[in-house]
Amino acid sequence: MKIVKVEAIPFAIPYTKPLRFASGEVHTADHVLVRVHTDEGLMGTAEAPPRPYTYGETQESIVAVIDKIFAPQILGLTPLEREAVHDKLDRTVGNPAAKAAVDMALWDILGQAAGMPVSGLLGGYTDRMRVSHMVGFAPTDEMVAEALRIRDTYGITTFKVKVGRQPYRADVDACRALREALGPDAGLYIDGNRGWTASESARALREMADLGLTFAEELCPADDVLGRRWLVAQSPVPFIADESATRAAEVTRELLGGSATAISIKTARTGFTASQRVLHQCEGLGVEVVMGNQIDGQIGTLCAVAFGAAHRTASRYPGELSNFLDMEDDLLAEPLTIEGGTLRIREGAGLGVDVDPAKLARYRQDR
Ligand code: MUC
Ligand code: MG
Known part of the structure; x- marks a missing residue:
């Protein structure tokens, strides 16, 4: 063939x-x-x-x-x-x-x-993942309202909060308001997309020490090499490398260099073949992973859940699988649904991607 x-x-x-x-x-x-x-x-x-x-x-x-x-x-x-x-x-x-x-x-x-389903070929560990929802920048009351709406509508109880604004205290206040609104049992972690300096990040982490955060991701640039190492060494929670560790060699560099202690795996950037290498590398080193989201549509999300659910360690924490909820429409004939805070893989052969031809005709940009 x-x-x-x-x-x-x-x-x-x-x-x-x-x-x-x-x-x-x-x-x-x-x-x-x-x-x-x-x-x-x-x-x-x-x-x-x-x-x-x-x-x-x-x-x-x-x-x-x-x-x-x-x-x-x-x-x-x-x-x-x-x-x-x-x-x-x-x-x-x-x-x-x-x-x-x-x-x-x-x-x-x-x-x-x-x-056979791709998820089974990759590892076949389970048929679903718990979902973590990403809360983007907005006034604090809107961030809280969004998290509550997502919890009440989809049963999602883990949230990744975007931080990295100036001054950092606005983000600290937003995280505190989210914790108060969601209660002590909700999962909460933060992603700075390199927006803070190392010392701002350290101050913010100290001020959020009582919020029960589970991870901190890319709070400052990995290119600020010594500052980032200094920050990661004092982080009270695993420090996730996302955009600084986009392939196996960068994963090695960031982990061994002390610039990260956990890794975000995104099928949108490493597919299945290289994602599996990164996952096995992390397993061998005893490093935790989170299935990340590159702001995927439903097809990308189906790929991410197929990979995450296939593996024990990749499905250990809720995966970031809900960004598609904010899209007006999508290409799949049968839309994805998140129920009870979980997303299931598609049964059947392959990935189960069934593109609606009318939707593709409507949204494609090349005709
Ligand atoms: C994330 O985890 O950083 C933002 C940029 C990107 O590539 O992915 C998103 C989410
Ligand atoms: Mg990130």
Whole structure:
């Protein structure tokens, strides 16, 4: 079975409520639908979300790198030759979301060919994950109202709060208000997207010491090497590397350098193949992981839950799987639903991605 065609289709779906965080904001899901076709008529599907403020990729760059470089390199290979595929893709530096989508589309084909769910092929640990919801920047009362609405509507009880604003005390106040409103049993952790300095981060962590936070993520830049090490050494909770550890070598560098003590795994940037390497690396080192969200749509979220649920350690903590709730619409014929605070994988062969042709026709940007 050979790869005969790779499509990179740009589409755009507005958000009902923009997500704002220290490194950027998202108003529209201007993603790329990636489809890999085989000569046996199977088609694998995945989604690439451009995050210029994190990786430098744009919707246009993802389409271009797939059309001009990746597709010609992998045509004629089989979906089983994933090492050969990655050998080719890795000749181009960067472009993580584009590479990840190609990888996940290939796994989708493998699952379909085997008649088995991808989550089972990856590890088959469980069929669902508890969900953690991301609360973006807004006035404190709106952040609290959103968290309560999400809890009451979807049963979600774990929240990642975006921090990193100036002055840092606004974020401390928001976290305190969230803790008071959600009660002592809610899970609460913070993500600064590099918005604070090391010393601001240390002060904020001290002022939040009584809030029962479970993790702190990317509070200051990893490029502030000594400051970040100094901060991580005194962090009372595991310090998650997200955008500073986007591939296995960076994971090693951040962990061994003392700049992180936990890792965010995002299938949107490491697909399934490299995410599994990162996960096994963390397991071998005894480092905790959280399934992160690159502000994925429903297809990306389906990929993230398929990977997270497949693995014992990746499903240990609630996964960030709910950003799609803020999109006006999506491409899946059968929308994802979060119930009782959990999201289930799709049964059936492959990833279970069933794109609604009318929705794709409506939202695609290339016609
Ligand atoms: C996160 O965890 O940082 C924001 C930028 C990005 O790439 O992912 C999001 C969420
Ligand atoms: Mg993050």
